[in-house]
Amino acid sequence: MSPTNGLTIAVPRGALFKGTLDRLDGLGVDTSEVRANDRKLLFADVGLITMRPSDVPTYVAAGAADLGITGKDVLMEHADSASPGLGREVYELLDLGFGRCVMVLATTAGPDPAAEALRRLGVMRVATKYPRIALGHFERTGRQADIVEVKGSVELAPLTGLVDAIVDLTATGTTLRENNLVIREEICVCTARLIANPVAHKLKAAAIDEVLERLRAQ
Amino acid sequence: MNPRPAGGEAGSGSRRSSPSTVPPVIHPIPSGTRDVLPDEMRELRQITESLRGVFDEAGYGEVYTPALEYESVLARGDMDEARPAYRVFDEAGEVLVLRSDMTVPIARVVATRYAHAEPPLRFCYFAHSYRGVRPQRGQPREFLQAGIELIGAPAPHGTAEVLSVICGALDALGLESYRVGLGDAGLYPSLLDGFGVTGESRARLLAELTRGDFVGLETELRGLELADEEIDLMLRVPQMRGGPGVLEVTPGPVADVVAGLQGVHALLERSVADRVIFDLGLSLRSLGYYTGAIFEIYDPAVGMPIGAGGRYDDLLGRFGASQPAVGFALAVDRLHLALAGEERTTQPAAGAPVSAP
Numbered sequence: 035m036s037p038t039n040g041l042t043i044a045v046p047r048g049a050l051f052k053g054t055l056d057r058l059d060g061l062g063v064d065t066s067e068v069r070a071n072d073r074k075l076l077f078a079d080v081g082l083i084t085m086r087p088s089d090v091p092t093y094v095a096a097g098a099a100d101l102g103i104t105g106k107d108v109l110m111e112h113a114d115s116a117s118p119g120l121g122r123e124v125y126e127l128l129d130l131g132f133g134r135c136v137m138v139l140a141t142t143a144g145p146d147p148a149a150e151a152l153r154r155l156g157v158m159r160v161a162t163k164y165p166r167i168a169l170g171h172f173e174r175t176g177r178q179a180d181i182v183e184v185k186g187s188v189e190l191a192p193l194t195g196l197v198d199a200i201v202d203l204t205a206t207g208t209t210l211r212e213n214n215l216v217i218r219e220e221i222c223v224c225t226a227r228l229i230a231n232p233v234a235h236k237l238k239a240a241a242i243d244e245v246l247e248r249l250r251a252q
Numbered sequence: 253m254n255p256r257p258a259g260g261e262a263g264s265g266s267r268r269s270s271p272s273t274v275p276p277v278i279h280p281i282p283s284g285t286r287d288v289l290p291d292e293m294r295e296l297r298q299i300t301e302s303l304r305g306v307f308d309e310a311g312y313g314e315v316y317t318p319a320l321e322y323e324s325v326l327a328r329g330d331m332d333e334a335r336p337a338y339r340v341f342d343e344a345g346e347v348l349v350l351r352s353d354m355t356v357p358i359a360r361v362v363a364t365r366y367a368h369a370e371p372p373l374r375f376c377y378f379a380h381s382y383r384g385v386r387p388q389r390g391q392p393r394e395f396l397q398a399g400i401e402l403i404g405a406p407a408p409h410g411t412a413e414v415l416s417v418i419c420g421a422l423d424a425l426g427l428e429s430y431r432v433g434l435g436d437a438g439l440y441p442s443l444l445d446g447f448g449v450t451g452e453s454r455a456r457l458l459a460e461l462t463r464g465d466f467v468g469l470e471t472e473l474r475g476l477e478l479a480d481e482e483i484d485l486m487l488r489v490p491q492m493r494g495g496p497g498v499l500e501v502t503p504g505p506v507a508d509v510v511a512g513l514q515g516v517h518a519l520l521e522r523s524v525a526d527r528v529i530f531d532l533g534l535s536l537r538s539l540g541y542y543t544g545a546i547f548e549i550y551d552p553a554v555g556m557p558i559g560a561g562g563r564y565d566d567l568l569g570r571f572g573a574s575q576p577a578v579g580f581a582l583a584v585d586r587l588h589l590a591l592a593g594e595e596r597t598t599q600p601a602a603g604a605p606v607s608a609p
């Protein structure tokens with residue numbers, strides 16, 4: 035049996051890539067080719083497929099991969115809603131602990147422009163790549179916000195007057211500081227998670243549990 | 253997004269004689285709905301005819317109910333999760349909804365039309381239901397379900413009968429690798445009761461379980477004042493799934509529930525029992541009215557369950573006709589995917605072999 039028990043695992047490229055491959059090394063998976071080749075996406079002989087972190091839940095939910103590793107931020111943004119009628123999308127099995135980041139509300143330094151907007155205009159404009167997480171946060175805290183979804187450097191938005199605040203993920207806060215932004219609120223801590231396809235979780239229970247135990251023991 | 257019929261090969265209907273250089277005029281339909289053309293329809297018909305044969309053989313009479321119902325009537329069923337997504341006002345200002353499943357309408361029919369009938373009652377249906385969708389997720393707004401409802405047959409016999417009919421139906425279709433996940437909606441609640449977990453934390457734990465978030469479940473459990481071994485147990489039990497051996501580990505609080513599952517297992521024929529995966533963590537989020545045994549049907553070729561069902565012993569009571577009941581629904585489109593995935597085409601349904609129920 036292969037180190038992954040014949041399972042297909044979705045591996046996120048990007049910030050969680052190295053941590054994920056280190057954990058897979060720990061399982062005995064030969065990740066040398068994955069590390070060496072950043073154009074190839076499918077590594078069938080070792081049961082790995084690589085993709086953007088935000089695509090991992092999509093592949094796992096559809097059963098194209100049995101297991102996947104991605105950030106909690108991605109899972110929260112992907113939404114935990116069931117497909118109509120039947121079942122949930124993915125199981126979240128294990129907090130792998132690495133890739134720790136904080137989802138924060140940040141504004142330009144000095145007087146808080148978001149609080150000022152809320153006070154005078156009754157609503158604050160917030161740029162984010164995570165509209166669902168941001169909306170949920172403002173709903174839970176009873177504030178009105180106009181969410182502006184951006185795809186790239188969120189830090190630009192408050193500096194240009196596009197918005198009053200941003201909701202974004204930060205590991206060290208360096209990028210925020212370099213753009214003269216300060217953290218006003220911490221929304222949640224996000225780490226890498228192991229997720230499973232619900233059907234694979236039943237039909238390949240022994241294989242998944244065994245991998246899960248070895249990852250837990252690392 | 254609308255695929256153009258290549259070269260007018262849209263099926264066996266009449267052809268327009270326009271030159272192939274003229275692009276077709278695309279008239280859109282709502283996302284999550286679709287047209288079914290003859291090639292697909294023939295295959296879907298084979299599936300539904302085969303299922304109908306099995307249901308009929310087992311004594312389940314087909315019913316049809318209106319797609320539109322009064323919201324005030326359907327709301328008697330628990331619509332928390334299966335809340336109808338489409339509402340209109342009628343000429344008298346009543347709110348009409350498009351049904352989101354068939355179980356609640358059939359409960360209404362039983363209460364209204366079969367108040368004095370001798371149980372058990374057996375019904376089957378082939379009908380579309382409607383749910384709201386989130387954009388760009390390929391979710392259907394309208395989907396065809398094939399299912400049965402067995403009214404007035406308590407556990408474990410009623411449950412075992414329905415499981416046998418499911419397997420008979422899927423066998424008749426020629427589906428080979430399907431499995432039936434069998435759990436109990438009351439299992440984790442019993443465990444929580446046993447450890448005195450109540451109120452908000454209980455609701456949060458059940459929500460984490462239903463969401464399939466075992467990390468969240470552990471976080472919530474660690475926040476409670478429980479002994480480590482109790483937490484371990486409450487984490488381990490819902491992840492237990494597999495053969496009947498799973499049922500041998502019975503912590504006190506869930507002994508009754510597990511005994512109930514064993515009771516069902518004891519009644520199953522070997523061929524059915526072999527399909528069953530006992531799943532102590534099974535928790536269906538989609539419908540809030542399940543009370544006892546619940547099941548999901550899996551096929552390795554499809555990444556999501558192809559059917560689901562369970563006992564709903566309280567639902568009829570909400571319509572004033574209290575009776576135990578159990579049923580299931582198969583998602584016909586997903587069955588089709590599973591069959592295609594297993595690279596089998598169904599044989600003509602006429603005289604299709606029906607395995608003994």
